[in-house]
Amino acid sequence: MSTPTETDAESRARDILGVSRLTNPALSSWLQGLPGVDQVGCEARAASLGTRSVKTTSKEWAIDTAIGMIDLTTLEGADTPGRVSGLCTKALSPDPTDLSTPRPAAVCVYGDMVPVARQTLGDGSGVKVAAVATAFPSGRASLAVKLADTADAVSAGADEIDMVIDRGAFLSGDYRTVFEQIVEVKRVCGGARLKVILETGELVTYDNVRRASYLAMLAGGDFVKTSTGKVQPAATLPVTLVMLEAVRDWRELTGVQVGVKPAGGIRTSKDAITFLVTVNEIAGEDWLDPFWFRFGASSLLNDLLLQRQRMRTGAYSGADYVADDSPSLY
Template sequence: MSSTAPTSPQPSPAPERGGAPASLSDVTASDSALRRFLHGLPGVDAVGLEARAVSLGTRSIKTTAKAYAIDLAISMVDLTTLEGADTPGKVRALGAKAVRPDPSDRTAPAAAAVCVYPDMVATAKEAVAGSTVKVASVATAFPAGRAPLAVKLADVREAVAAGADEIDMVIDRGAFLAGNYRKVFDEITAVKETCGTSARLKVIFETGELSTYDNIRRASWLGMLAGADFIKTSTGKVAVNATPANTLLMLEAVRDFRAQTGVQVGVKPAGGIRTTKDAIKFLVLVNETVGEDWLDNHWFRFGASSLLNDLLMQRQKLATGRYSGPDYVTVD
């Protein structure tokens, strides 16, 4: 992993209306064509995938490279609160922490975004005003995605109207697992259209419910064909969330998609990533699989909250040589 800052991300060619790039428009022309394409993708070698993920996770990152990786990871965190007990005060505090994660050290980078429910978007926008921090909002009947399309689109419109920079939507896993790929594709394209030009779209698969790596690969391509700006592993609300193996598989998918279409898509592992050691393993996966083009928060994010505290504590330890303990950071 290079210790030099990555270059600014270059815009990808815009897909045609409806999501699919021109080079793949034929595969989304009908339900049968979409099914043939998705089931024609190469099968996943589960043993090989998991072995490569484990192997990359053993890479040792030291000293200057570790300091760079910690700051990079901080800048990629989507600081998240998605609880029924969320209050405006809690969201404002989270926004302040995203803007200045370590009030005692102004050299610490800001987080990438604050992620909240649609009704908290306006509060979050006020909290991060004047900063580089984006406001993301979960929508489309998060986390289950079990609602009529009209309700899902109303959810998105509310968030975008309140100023959301990013929309994190969940797919209908029931439709996907039933093989109704066209329904999932059409919902993603409708949400993408509702986002307009003001909000980027992250598509959440809930990989823990998709059962197989083959399904995760199909979902990745389905999301990208429909116009996703990011593909995201999980809601963080189920037992199995982001893992090195499922994230590696999604990174391979975005690499292959760009090679075939010229369109670059981001990746967001979410849920279960709690320590600096974990975060660095994921950054190694990015560097070794898709390269430095994705080592920027425009293309890679961590969906986490507790992760930020550990990153800050490890950052402080590198700077001072001592470990301050959990009282050094705020309790979210």
């Protein structure tokens, strides 16, 4: 039975762990008891999936699907209202010469740019506004600051929040702090979906990636996301494979489906299609939907548009066919 101050997330977590109190030792024991990741096997499986060939009809579907899964992103200190507005305009009409081109799933910006994105996208476009929060990208701030950061973005109109975990707390084994922060941010999100950024490049091992994924899901995250895009390596295929295994197994364990978002360094159509093949093979067809899988990217859209036009017209366009206004890290 829950205590008067216990959250629903904590009560659910106690039930899943089979403990009477959700202590740091209990979380540590459960997370450390997860099956280890075979590094050699994981990387070999990812390499094998990267060699799969995709035939023309399937490639057309994959390109359109990938476009519809993009969180079109600009996260630079030099972002201006004009730049964000331009990115949103591009999301509304990715290829003005072909109005059948799908729109990206969302535009992802800093919280102070949410009103600009909201105004430009308008209502009914189908393109969500995502905002990074919780002292992105470092996550080095008090919980009060992180919650205020999130609340500001939500009140400004963000449909989705991309938060960063406290990697220092996680790596020092303070899983309870990470859990509580995700729970509190999720509470402040209200109806906005929460993507939990693990910053896998700083977690070092695949075992840590698996544990962080489970911890994020245990705390109620709607998505697990690889990276901020500010740390290398970012969205590698083996890391994404581990996260896809985690969400697949989590649904089998709890009946709850959680999304996955690789972000940073995915720039080509070939890369995107390889990720989609991996989604299908590891998690399954249910995740081949923008509600459950996203790419954090901007330059990726340009390459997908060029490939799409080549398949439609039989010829590549020049380099100036699409505007290349994307940040270098994405």
